[in-house]
Amino acid sequence: MSEDSKKIRQPIVTILGHIDHGKTSILDYIRGTLVQAREAAGITQHIGASFFPIKTILDFCGAKYQKMKIDIPGLLIVDTPGHAAFMNLRKRGGAVADIAILVIDLVSGSMPITWESVRILRERRVPFIIAANKIDLIPGWISEKNSDFLEQYEKQPDYVKQDIDKRIYQIIGDFYDEGFKGCERYDRIKDFTKNIAVVPTSAKTGEGISTLLMVLIGLIQQYLKKKIRFSEGPGKGVVLEVKQDEHIGTSLDCLLYDGIFRKNQPIVIGGLRSPIKTKIRALMIPNELDEIRDPENKFQQKDEIYAAAGIKILAPDISDVVAGAPLRAVGEDEDIDEIYKQIEEELEEIQIETDETGVVLKADTLGSLEAIVGLFSENKIKIRKASVGPISKRDIMEATAxxxxxxxxxxxxxxxVKTLPDAEEEAINQGIRIFNNDVIYRLMEEFKEYYENRLEEEKNKVFSEIVLPGKAEIIPDFIFRRSHPVVCGVKILGGQLTPRTKLVNQEGDLIGRIKQVQKNNEPVEKAVRDEEVAISITNAVIGRNLKVDDTLYIAIPESHVRILRGKFRSELTEEQLEILIEYVKVMRKNHSPFWGM
Known part of the structure; x- marks a missing residue:
């Protein structure tokens, strides 16, 4: 490593934004690999890191940039998954990032995940620029491959320019609404310390991509040089993923953001139960312009690696390492126990809460598991057990419990992940449903749809059989028959009255059974609040067990009350719940203080 290149390390750039807004597509356009095409549903599932040498960037950007004096050796770009499921991973990317690119679809505009990304960048104090992507989809836009944005913008008809300006100002307006004081198209900015630069791009045609890179590099050169000065101290990194490979065993995909890692150096890493002390057995780095998470060629083995880099580490006793955990090399003059203690404190934040009534969760890596747990927690999906690896018979037994x-x-x-043969057989025998998907948010949506549909089916079945609350009073001037059966007019005070249900009075005493409900001399199956109807009541006699001034309640069986006050309480209207509580108080006062429990 030359003395000049040691002075400044490559800055770490993270890309954030809503799903399908074009994060990985922008990278792929420059890199020319097929990572995006090979990813499930085009969604980046694992954090990847790609190093772009400055010469490659300048070659891509064209002749007019070749004479620029650029000190940085290149860019290390962390491709951070954009869906809300990747909150934890994005926080890791944001935590070590020097600068970020926020990708916003110029056609569809900002989305909820856009503002989640902005919040993370704000919290971490990470400067960012906006790539307003998909200009090629603007109606009437005349495309020219790899062109500079401004040069191509000047070639557009006036109505296209106006359309683009309108869309850009919509983005700018959104940022003003979120409390940002300065946001403007990059060529109109005089002071970049006070404004967020918006660079229109197309990941499909390459238009504006060179502009984006040069604005990014210009900002880094101007404002971030002190931050990216190289440190020759022991390496500091973060674990991105823990991987299992049948040839090399357990390995760690890591982001080295400061200092140096050396082969055979002692390191301390965050573990599942406690920090792990181990030693680097092998250091590997992907070839230039290749991704650490999806390399097409073999990794190169190195004796030492300088920040910043996406690297793979082989070491003994690392199967319990936690994705997202800190990773520290131990220098010759450092106390390994002190570093152990520091990492122990950081690890307290990484927790997976479980509930014995929850689902069994399996994932391919701890990073995926961590992301899913966060998503499930937000959506109130309980987890009984969460682990890495294929579905085993034991997992099915856990679900059966x-x-x-x-x-x-x-x-x-x-x-x-795969399902082992004995687990598949056990699942069939026990009737345990397995949901398997390679897109995290779809996995959650499939389960939620299943759960909600089953709950709705149960609710409909229960509500078709259960007696619901109702309250009424007799209208004294409309007593048509005093017994065998009583026929009288009533006003519904709340809830509903239906035929074939029993009535009690305000003392909780049984009056009789509603034989029929009539409205306008026609039988009806239900009468609701404020309606006045005629009802016939069997086994009732006015003046004996039924008084004209009685308050009438639908007699709800005690077992039905338990169901309504428990699992289906939230399905009742406020009015129904109020009458149910009133009815329970009547029954407890006159029968048993524990009635309905």
Missing amino acids: VRDYDPYNACVLAFN
Whole structure:
């Protein structure tokens, strides 16, 4: 490594934005690899890191940039997944990033995930520029491959220019609404310390991509040189993923953001239960313009690696390492126990909460598992057990144990893993549903749809059989018959009255059974609040067990009350719940203080 290149390390750039807005497509256009095409559904599932040498960037950007004096050796770009599921991974990317590119679809505009990304960048104090992507989809836009944005913009008809300006100002307006004081198209900015630069791009045609890179590099050169000065101290990194490989065993994909890692150097890494002390057995780095998470060629082995780099580490005793955990090399003059203690404190933030009534969750890596747990927690999906690896018979048995608590949670949710043959057989025998998907948010959506549909089916079945609350009073001037059966007019005070249900009075005493409900001399199946109807009541006699001034309640069986006050409480209207509570108080006062419990 030359003395000049040691002075400044390559800056770490993270790319954030909503799903399908074009994050990986922008990278791929420059890199020319097929990572995007090979990813499930085009969504980047794991953090990847690509190093772009400055010569390659300048060659791509064209002749007019070749004479620029650029000190940075290149860019290390972390491609951060854009869906909300990747909150934790994005925080890791944001934590070590020097600068970020926020990709926004110029056609569809900002989305919820856009503002989640902005919030993370704000929290971490990471400067960013905006790539307003997909200019090629603007109606009437005349495209020219790899062109500079401004040069191509000047060739457009006036109506296209106006359309683009309008869309850019919509983005600018959104940022003003979010409290940003300065946001403008890059060529109109005089002070970049006070404004967020917006660079229109197309990942499909390459238009504006060279502009984006040069604006990014210009900002780094001007404002971030001090931040990216190289340190020759022991390496500091973060674990991106823990990988299992049948040839090399357990390995760690890491982002080295400061200092140096050396072969055979002692390191401390965050583990599942406690930090792990180990030693680097092999250091590997992908070829230039290749991704650490999806390399097409073999890794190169190195004796030492300088920041910043996306690297793979082989070391003994690392199977319990946690994705997202800090990674520290131990220098000759450093106390390994002190570093152990520092990492122990950082690890306290990484937790997976479980609930015995939840689903069984399986994933291909700890990073995926961590992301899914966060997403499930937000969506109130309970997890009984979460682990890495294929679905085993034991996992099916865990799910079977949930059936007594919540039959619809008795499922295994699997991300990107296989089901072992004996587990598949056990699942069929036990009737355990397995959901398997290689796109995280779709896995959640499939399960939620299943759970909600089953719950709705159960609710409809229960509500078709259950007696619902109702309250009424007799209209004294409309007593048509005093017994065998009583026929009188009533006003519904709340809830509903239906035929074939029993009535009690305000003392909780049984009056009789509603034989029929009539409205305008026509039989009806239900009468609701404020309606006045005629009802016939069997086994009732006015003046004996029924008084004209009685308050009438639908007699709800005690077992039905338990169901309504428990699992289906949220399905009742405020009015129904109020009458139910009133009815329970009547029954407890006159029968048993524990009635309905």
